[in-house]
Amino acid sequence: MIRFEQVSVTYDDAAAPALQGVDLTVPEGELCLLVGPSGVGKSTLLGTVSGLVPHFTGGTLHGRVTVAGRDTRAHRPRELADVVGTVGQDPLAHFVTDTVEDELAYGMESLGLAPDVMRRRVEETLDLLGLATLRDRPIATLSGGQQQRVAIGSVLTTHPEVLVLDEPTSALDPGAAEEVLAVLQRLVHDLGTTVLLAEHRLERVVQYADQVILLPAPGAAPVVGDPAEIMAVSPVHPPVVALGRLAGWSPLPLSVRDARRKAGPLRERLAQLDAPDAPAAPEGTAVTGAEPASVTGLGVRHGRVVALRDVELSVRAGETVALMGRNGAGKSTLLRTLVGMHKPTSGSVRVGGVVPQSTAPAELLRHVGLVPQEPRDLLYADTVAAECEAADGDAAAAPGTCRALVSELLPDVSDTTHPRDLSEGQRLALALAVVLTARPPLILLDEPTRGLDYAAKARLVEILRALAAEGHAIVLATHDVELAAELAHRVVVIADGEIVADGPTAEVVVSSPAFAPQVAKILAPLPWLTVPQVRTALRETP
Structure with a gap:
């Protein structure tokens, strides 16, 4: 569905390429997770799929990116809108109307869909993303997380073949994030939608990925593979993977459920140790005499x-x-x-x-x-x-x-x-x-x-x-x-x-x-909350 052929991107006046040596395929109907440290080019890679790079961002794109057979260099973003839906990191930059319902309908209006189809899809999306109570609200009055759900919904209503999402759960509370990821799962499994998303909060999404693309450093060629294999070598990984590395579990668990199945011996060992101290406010000198x-x-x-x-x-x-x-x-x-x-x-x-x-x-x-x-x-x-x-x-x-x-x-x-x-x-x-x-x-x-x-x-x-x-x-x-x-x-x-x-x-x-x-869920009912707490406790074991 998405093919990168020796793709590199260099921005004007940049000393080095923002992206280099990308040669891979994202198959149809898979959820592909893009990971890597900040600034390695994840957003640039996503932009090449939608055509925003280089048509709107500038710079020079070498190589070829095709989506459903269309070359993104030869097709501007508006010519890809029927197959690619994109949600960037900044929801406010995405909106073109004033209210939630109008925003959900705008993309379908641009594609010339029939009014009855538009009405049905708007209602479906309002329910899917928990936005029904906000349908008449001005977008400017919504919280950041609510705006992010509206931005995602405005893309879903057009039923694109490919969804490109940049940090889709970054501003969402845990419950809303689970709802959005459940919707993406349903699109992938039931409708064959291809999803390519970048996310830093890997604890939320890595267990749902079919494959992972790791950008290890700026300009470095990507590493592609099974999520567990990539997480074993990735410089960025969620707490469940960090705990698995510390405990020496193989294969590495990607979900709390899988980790709990392996955590019996670790829980037994920690149960013999003193509980971690609850963090207390430092006895620092007040910066001002009055209460902050x-x-x-x-x-x-x-x-x-x-x-x-x-x-x-x-x-x-x-x-x-x-x-x-x-x-x-x-x-x-x-x-x-x-x-x-x-x-x-x-x-x-x-x-x-x-x-x-x-x-x-x-x-x-x-x-x-x-x-x-x-x-x-x-x-x-x-x-x-x-x-x-x-x-x-x-x-x-x-x-x-x-x-x-x-x-x-x-x-x-x-x-x-x-x-x-x-x-x-x-x-x-x-x-x-x-x-x-x-x-x-x-x-x-x-x-x-x-x-x-x-x-x-x-x-x-x-x-x-x-x-x-x-x-x-x-x-x-x-x-x-x-x-x-x-x-x-x-x-x-x-x-x-x-x-x-x-x-x-x-x-x-x-x-x-x-x-x-995640650590609290894995080790419950023991009182450890974080991987550093567990690491410290194990170091102090005689």
């Missing part, structure tokens, strides 16, 4: 929609709190209210002793910083170096402070790179460095691991731990249960604008199947 965040009786409305109601939350210096809950629960609204972007309809909010809504931005920057879901909202310069210089100036930081943070998160990014040429994960890391340059006492992050590979996520965890140890308070809204288990001291679960759980991470995540990390 205090929320009392908070209510927020968006028009007729009640986004938050009667929220009570306090965050101490040195504490890391993970906000979790389904898409649209109110997590992002709470973070935005803490930086003054939303006005409370009831209750009070204070950060570092000031009221965000009535504090000048320059003053507020010294108390709180937010890394939003859409990093482009913070990035406006033409190069990475210019962004870093501006961040140093805004924060009155020593020259080079921001660039040093970028180097920690993204070691291989050049100063001259334009932010728009970075991958979604790389842009997010750059935005994070810009915010961290000011070192505010309260740091807010909205889906901070979206688009980050496991290595970049590990570097992020170390940076945030160091900041917490210095007394910074950190609040992150995330659907990444592995990040919460690794980093958070507390987990706060929000549902329909209300806090329904607030407690130590180990207690809250283990009590919910949706939020439990």
Whole structure:
């Protein structure tokens, strides 16, 4: 169905090809997973299938890519629309209409489908993706995860032969991600649709893949094979594979179910050891004398929609709190209210002793910083170096402070790179460095691991731990249960604008199947949550 013949892509002024030596076939009716570290060319490879590369991105494509027999160099994206459906990393760049129902119908209208066919497919897709209650909502009022489901739905309605998806579950809560992956499974198994997707959250999808394409490094030729074989050598792999490597299991399990079948001896061994210590907030020195965040009786409305109601939350210096809950629960609204972007309809909010809504931005920057879901909202310069210089100036930081943070998160990014040429994960890391340059006492992050590979996520965890140890308070809204288990001291679960759980991470995540990390599910009822905890325990075994 998809054939790559000695494909390479080189962008203008680039020192080396973004993609090189791609020679492989994706068979019809298979789910093919594209993996690799951030910045190795996964999005470029996906773009060659839809024709976006090079028709819209520029650069030079060598070799040949054919989809259902059509050469993508000779056919522009609109000429491939009837066979290829594409969803990129940024849902907002995908939309052309204002409401959910109109967006689902737009692609079919472009193809000239009959009205009765369009109506039936819209209803089917609303039900498949859990969007029925949102059909009349303006897209601009949806959460990031809801927008991502709409973007996927707008492609599904056209019934393409090939689906190309870039990070399709990155902004989805665990339940919504399972629903989307179940839909993809059904399309592959029942309708013979060919699915090619790139994803960093491999714990969600690797067990469903028929084959895996690994891009090991920028410009390196891909490695293609059975998922278990590729995961055995891949530099990026989910916790279940990391645990399997640590325990020496062969073949490597790809799902929690398979791992539990092999984990009996490991559970017996760990049962004889002391339980891991619950992470406690560091005894760091508070960056400011006032409490970093205090929320009392908070209510927020968006028009007729009640986004938050009667929220009570306090965050101490040195504490890391993970906000979790389904898409649209109110997590992002709470973070935005803490930086003054939303006005409370009831209750009070204070950060570092000031009221965000009535504090000048320059003053507020010294108390709180937010890394939003859409990093482009913070990035406006033409190069990475210019962004870093501006961040140093805004924060009155020593020259080079921001660039040093970028180097920690993204070691291989050049100063001259334009932010728009970075991958979604790389842009997010750059935005994070810009915010961290000011070192505010309260740091807010909205889906901070979206688009980050496991290595970049590990570097992020170390940076945030160091900041917490210095007394910074950190609040992150995330659907990444592995990040919460690794980093958070507390987990706060929000549902329909209300806090329904607030407690130590180990207690809250283990009590919910949706939020439990893979290691906790594999080793239950033992209290280990992460692979590093297990590794440490086994090292200490006499």
